[in-house]
Amino acid sequence: MNLPAAKRRRATGRVTLNDVALAAGVSPITVSRALRGERAVDPELVARVREAADKLGYMPDPAARALASRHSTHVAVLIPLLSNALFVDLLEAVQRTLRPAGYQVLIGVTHYDEAEEEQLLREQLLHRPAGVLVTGLERRAGTRALIASSGVPCVHLMETAQAPGLHCVGFSQHAAGMAMTRHLLGRGRRRIAFAAAQLDARTLQRLAGWRDALTEAGLYEPTLEWLNPAPSSIALGGRMFEQIIGQRPAVDAIFFCNDDLAQGALLAALRLGVKVPEQVAVAGFNDLTGSDQMLPPLTSVRTPRGEIGEAAAAMLLALMRGQPVARPAIDLGFTLVPRSST
Amino acid sequence: MNLPAAKRRRATGRVTLNDVALAAGVSPITVSRALRGERAVDPELVARVREAADKLGYMPDPAARALASRHSTHVAVLIPLLSNALFVDLLEAVQRTLRPAGYQVLIGVTHYDEAEEEQLLREQLLHRPAGVLVTGLERRAGTRALIASSGVPCVHLMETAQAPGLHCVGFSQHAAGMAMTRHLLGRGRRRIAFAAAQLDARTLQRLAGWRDALTEAGLYEPTLEWLNPAPSSIALGGRMFEQIIGQRPAVDAIFFCNDDLAQGALLAALRLGVKVPEQVAVAGFNDLTGSDQMLPPLTSVRTPRGEIGEAAAAMLLALMRGQPVARPAIDLGFTLVPRSST
DNA sequence: CTGAAAGCGCTTACAG
DNA sequence: CTGAAAGCGCTTACAG
Known part of the structure; x- marks a missing residue:
């Protein structure tokens, strides 16, 4: 290896395609193709290249690859x-x-x-x-x-x-919103509130699903919507629950757009002594970790993320x-x- | 722009350093240096280069940069x-x-x-x-x-x-483990269990802190250690709580290595009708979201992540x-x- | 303070 | 099926 100094000047010590080519006795481009499994390369050459690459511990440089x-x-x-x-x-x-x-x-x-x-x-x-x-x-x-x-x-x-x-x-976020609302209707609930935070596109689609299901049942009422643009959290769910129960005691079910809100609501209910589901049913969305451990365990929609x-x-x-x-x-x-x- | 065909063959349409250099009337290397703020480049040139780069919407190519x-x-x-x-x-x-x-x-x-x-x-x-x-x-x-x-x-x-x-x-995970244990001792607890999952290095350091604090108080006992290599979760915390309370009813405090376990324990206590903290105190670690919303709110260690x-x-x-x-x-x-x- | 040359380590596009 | 040439878009190292 008597390379002129200029050749070695910026050597990185890295094993390159060229090193593999020399070791395998083929051209660099053949190594490239063999290693990527591109086009038809003589199987015997592929084997030789593979072996040389393995022996030298060659790993392609992503930056060079990306550039080229x-x-x-x-x-x-x-x-x-x-x-x-x-x-x-x-x-x-x-x-x-x-x-x-x-x-x-x-x-x-x-x-x-x-x-x-x-x-x-x-x-x-x-x-x-x-x-x-x-x-x-x-x-x-x-x-x-x-x-x-x-x-x-x-x-x-x-x-x-x-x-x-x-x-x-x-x-379909819309269909999921409808399905949960119909489940609540099926359990005999008539004043079903929808409580949401963040208000991103998918939350609004679930809202639409809830709205359509209630409209279909002739039970839709705009004042049942509780929309809060703040980030979703357990603490916010607790506050929203208190608010809804305080201002609309006749509500008999609350469909929260996410499980963290619903979990917070269940904890607030325990704190306030509000019976769930007797006085008010609580449902969530996404079936997040812990929802099955709540008191009572939380009804939710399992999403296949x-x-x-x-x-x-x-x-x-x-x-x-x-x-x-x-x-x-x-x-x-x-x-x-x-x-x-x- | 009458470049020979060969020059254009693989043109990516991307604005390059060279384009900026041409526009600013300097060499590419000067553009490179001006844009990176490297070495001393004539402030006037820097301004000219910046302007040209902005006008052309030049963005350096990370791959080329990384390779060079x-x-x-x-x-x-x-x-x-x-x-x-x-x-x-x-x-x-x-x-x-x-x-x-x-x-x-x-x-x-x-x-x-x-x-x-x-x-x-x-x-x-x-x-x-x-x-x-x-x-x-x-x-x-x-x-x-x-x-x-x-x-x-x-x-x-x-x-x-x-x-x-x-x-x-x-x-110091060790110091934090000690601090929580001393807090429990300070509240008059004498049979303080340590319950952990995952058992990673940091959890074991907290365990050591708990052990040292109890030893110092003359209250250490190996059977108070409840170590489970399974991943930490709310559900596991509930199971561990049931186990500890079932097998060692005399335990008067449980220090969980992470808040998710402790949250699960608090929910299990509610389910089982075990009074917290009267019958048994429960403490967690990391002060995760929701811990302040639990019933009762969970004592924890806030870590400055x-x-x-x-x-x-x-x-x-x-x-x-x-x-x-x-x-x-x-x-x-x-x-x-x-x-x-x- | 500025630049011409060489090179980073690959792949593309063209031949054969 | 295989290769020699050129190039991707930058920066390093050397001069001046």
Whole structure:
């Protein structure tokens, strides 16, 4: 190895494609192709290259690869919050599916802020991600344009709709809102309040489902809506419960848009001595951890976020590989979980 | 713009450093230096370059930058779980500090598995991160060697210790364990059980703190330790509470290693009709969301994870910039939060 | 303070 | 099926 000094000047000590090529006695480009399993390379050469690569401990440099191919192995994932267990479950499932396929997940937390989402996406796109996963279907026109013009494959999480070129995995938030409301109606409740925080797009779809179910039953009344734009939390659920019970004692059921609110409500009921479900039924959404441990156990809707994360990641994988996608819009449904709180 | 075809062949349409250089009438290298604020560049030139870059909407390519400089703008962060709010708070603080400085966070979830941690780090290191953040001080020798030989600056989260070359931000888990135990002793408790799940390094340090405080008081007894390697959860806390109360009715206080367990215990107590704190006091750790809403509100230890995330990220920032670090080991303390459960 | 040259480690696009 | 050439878009190291 008598390379001229100039050749060694910036040597990083890293094992490169070239080293493998020399060891295997082929050209670098053949190593590249053999290792990526691209095109037809003589199986015997592939074996020789593999062996040399293993022996030298060769690992491709993602930066060089990204620069040359104009695609990194990053996948950008944009979620509203990390403090909602829902999105953590989603993320874990995405990571579980994408990592073994050789992709790195870049997480962006939008805090339910459309401007922040656009800014994050703009930054992520600089890294030439191989794919993008975003939460929900609604966003700024600028953000949508950014995605479209980037040409990067994109799958939408948590909601589902049919539209040309749209890829999404989720379930009908509206139908889930209706289902829970009908469950409460089925238990004989007549004054069913809807209590929500955050008021993001999906919460509003559940609200619409509740509204439609009550209207259908001839029991809809605008004053039964309790909407609070503040972030969802156990403490807020307690306050909302006190408020509703205090101002509308005739309410006989409260459908909270998320389990943390409902859990807070159950704790407040215990504190206040309000009997659940005798005096008022309490229902939640998402079936978060702890809901089955509450007193009484909380009726909720189990949402398939793990499955959504996996299916969306699998769909993105196909898109990134240029493979055909059988169903571009997947509805994974939901499960009503009746417990003693209703 | 009459470039020969060959010049345009692989044009990406992206605005490059070269485009800015042409527009500003300087060499590309001067643009590079001006934009990075490196060395002394004529202020007038800097202004001209900035203007040209803004006008063209130039954004540097991270892959090209990483390849040439051998450092990406990624920071790898290794945490045990995303399903513990503690680490989510940590992560949010890290992101909040690192993103404005131009760094992207790559999250690795180790699931409390040392082999997985090593594997994740190995993958992350391929991306030539500018820095690494890891949770805790204990890990495999191989993982430590990987960090050391990479030469990438590394800061340790959640624990603190003095050692040459070691950078860490945290607090004394042992002292916190002692403090809570002494609080219980101060409330007249004499048979104080310690109930833990997961059994990671930090949990065991709290256990040691509990043990030392009880030994000091002449009240230590091995059978008061309830250690379960299963993942921590509200449901598990309920089961452990039932078990302890069932098998050792004389226990007059239980110190749970994490708030989720303690919350589950409080719910189980309600279910079983066990009076808290009259019959048995219940304490938790980390002061997680909802603990102040429990019935009775849960006594806990507030841990400064937000501050830890910020301080660690700031320290890493200094290391990545080659700046001196005043204090390589920062102890941010903790706060005992007494509530009605003890 | 500024620049021309070389190179980071890969892949694309073209030949054969 | 295999390869030589060129290039991806930056920064390093050396001069001046």
